[in-house]
Amino acid sequence: MIQIFCDFDGTITKSDNIIAIMKQFGPPETNVIKDQVLAQEISIREGVSRMFALLPSSLKEDIVNFVKETGIIRPGFPEFVQFTKEQCLDFYVISGGMDFFVHPMLDGLVERDHVYCNATDFSGTHIHVDWIHPCDGHCGNACGLCKPSLIRKLGKPGAMKILIGDSITDLQAAKLADKVFARDFLITKCEELGIPYTPFETFADVQQELAKLLEVAR
Template identity: 50%
Template sequence: MKPIIFCDFDGTITNTDNIISIMKKFAPPEWEKLKDDVLQQKISISSGVGEMFSLLDSGLKADIIRFVKETAQIRPGFRDFVEYSKQAGIPLYIVSGGMDFFIDPLVNDIFPTGAVFCNNAHFDKQKIYIEWPYACDDQCGNECGCCKPSIMRQIAGADDFTYVIGDSVTDFEAAKQAGFVIARDILLEKCISEGLPHQGFETFYDVLDILKQREEVKA
């Protein structure tokens, strides 16, 4: 089977979750309850994240972008990982519940933006509002926002072996339909508790080692 990779962004490609960092810096205190409700799966991702961003004035756009550029760090090894996937001919997609306005500036010199699936933030009203261009298909009713399982079903074929790389509860539905999961943090705990085939990672050098070992065995 041909490998294909779906990789999360916040907390996976970057060392921290950029939405959480933005909220800690710019949002009023009520964002924390929304965040907790999303992580505990009491409310949908799209509802929680949409409401969090609606707490922020659109006039903060330049300040937020500057803040993310100054504070977000790409996890070590990501550039080499992207180069490996190109050389090996392995399709690689970023699937993220994050926002275009901070993802694009962070990866546009490393990764083709045409292979990035994320949400769109708009700043033409008083408060920031979010557009969800990759909503759930008829097989998912979780109101994911950016529905990773739906994107996987749309792109991956029957002959593809899917890898999912992620870190959070927001990657769990995608992980459940993956051939193999490369996980850290909350997603790693979920993979262990649910018995999903997986390995843990901290850097993309770890991811590279895992992929090379698995693809060599398959070959």
């Protein structure tokens, strides 16, 4: 059995929506916070909470429209999802992104109960992130949405676990995976830590490699 755990921002989408939102709507302080997260000086949970807390809730409609207009699905993704269904592979999206843009972009592609992301609250003066998938007792990294915890929760005994990702938010999950498909910053971290990985640019690349794995398994 193969289980696939896939990141959203910068992986399913061609660019990171949170970074794009902060560039478009955030004050200069968001750049400092982003750099601190990438350098692992502060946790992902703290960094993302602080960045969204700088954005007024009144911007909700503008932000949603911005993501709809600028968010682009990486080539080959719809075909890849169909491939996983045909091959009876468990496919989950585990995203550090926010519900207000993750779910609309994946509607019609991935069943909602297979999509895990953060919740957002716009009831106050500024945007508040609800971390509804926190770290379990085996993780103390304050991940925010904790990908390794979700892999432990959703993983089935004996299954081959595959991680597809691109960023620092995928690093801890990559350490648990049997196979890693990586791009961008995740490649840098995998090379630093000696984590084996397969690079990819489109989901056609991933599908091709998975097809080879399935042939070997047979």
